[in-house]
Amino acid sequence: MDNVVIATIKSWNIKNANKLKEMLKDKFNIFVITNREDLVLENLRDINPRFIFFPHWSWKIPREIYENFECVVFHMTDLPFGRGGSPLQNLIQRKIYNTKISAIRVEEGLDTGKVYLKRDIYIGLGSAEEIFMLASEIIFYDMIPFILENNPVPKEQKGKVITFKRRTPEQSNIQTANLCSLEEFYDFIRMLDAEDYPKAFIRIGKFKILFFEVHKKSDKLVGRFEVIENEEESPDSSCTS
Numbered sequence: 001m002d003n004v005v006i007a008t009i010k011s012w013n014i015k016n017a018n019k020l021k022e023m024l025k026d027k028f029n030i031f032v033i034t035n036r037e038d039l040v041l042e043n044l045r046d047i048n049p050r051f052i053f054f055p056h057w058s059w060k061i062p063r064e065i066y067e068n069f070e071c072v073v074f075h076m077t078d079l080p081f082g083r084g085g086s087p088l089q090n091l092i093q094r095k096i097y098n099t100k101i102s103a104i105r106v107e108e109g110l111d112t113g114k115v116y117l118k119r120d121i122y123i124g125l126g127s128a129e130e131i132f133m134l135a136s137e138i139i140f141y142d143m144i145p146f147i148l149e150n151n152p153v154p155k156e157q158k159g160k161v162i163t164f165k166r167r168t169p170e171q172s173n174i175q176t177a178n179l180c181s182l183e184e185f186y187d188f189i190r191m192l193d194a195e196d197y198p199k200a201f202i203r204i205g206k207f208k209i210l211f212f213e214v215h216k217k218s219d220k221l222v223g224r225f226e227v228i229e230n231e232e233e234s235p236d237s238s239c240t241s
Contacts, residue, residue, distance in 0.1 A: 002050040004148065005069075007033040010195060012133045013055050016140040028148060044069060051147065054106070055139045056132075061106050071106035072116060072147065074139050076123075077164075079104060080157040083111035085166025088128055092191040097124030101135055103143050105154045114154030116147055127213070128194035169198035174211070186221055189214040206230050 006017045014034055021030040031047055033039050041064050044052070054061065054073045061071060076087045078100040084090075091099055101121055104113035119138050123131050146152070171177075172192050179185050189200045189211045199210040208230045214223035 001027060001029050002148075003029045003031065003047050005031045005033060005044065005047060005049040005052040006055065006144075007039050007052060007057055008055045009034060009058060010056050010132065010136075012129075012136050013140075016136050017055070020140045020144065024145070024148070039065070041065060041068065053144055053147075055136065055144075063108070066106040072103055073106050073111075073113070074135075074143070075102045075104060075111050076100075076121065076135060077102065078118065078159075079111060079115060080159050080161040082162055082164050084164035087164060088123060088131060089167055089191045090164040091123060092187050095187075098122055101138055101143065103139075103147065104157075112157070114156055116152050116154045117143060119143055127190045128192060128197060132194055172198045172200050174200050174202050182216075182219070182221055186214055186216060189221075189223065203230060 006020070008014060008017055014032065017030075017032045021032060024030060031049070036059050039061075041062075044065060045068075049069055052065070052069050052071045054071065057073070061073075065071060075082070076099060077083070077091065079102040082090065082099075091097075099121055100118040102118050103116040104111065105116070107113045119142060121131075121135055121138060126134075174185075174188065177188055179188055192198060192200045193212045193214070199212050201208050201210045203209075206229055208228050210226045210228065212224055212226075214221050
């Protein structure tokens, strides 16, 4: 049987990786890597994988790895449109709700690799975390099995290249976001609502208010918030101690 490595983070991806490992145990030996320290050439040579899949990986993949093994990364845009960082947030801010997940071969350029396949995904509703969980289902139970069983030949990307810029935590500030409608408020809050993401916030004096779990309800939005003390106090604070 072929050996396969899945390198991933986020709780939902780890759960699906282990589930897929069990589902395909009679066809493939699947090794799940969840720590950056374990993704090293020495370990991978011992495994000698046919593929290394990266459903969600927050670090740059070393050249020595993608040059020695066939590495596949998944990107939530219809490449070459949307190369670069924060694809989900950049799509939602552009009001692009029908997109694709692209499975591409890892190479030196950022998101420039040849395409194995693409799958449709709708991102017009739900929190970022809910969308990531939906994407995870598509990747683990459709895309990875398809690649393993069909060995598709990746093809060059075609179309106009549009590059996204990775968002910074400060861009989660609602007060500087220029939101003009309830729909834009809804999109802004939900697109930042995921595990380890910098949630939408406002600053009031020495406090920072985080917003999450937003839902549409008739002509208003409802959700939850959390108040914490600012790391840096606002200059307009009138509080004294």
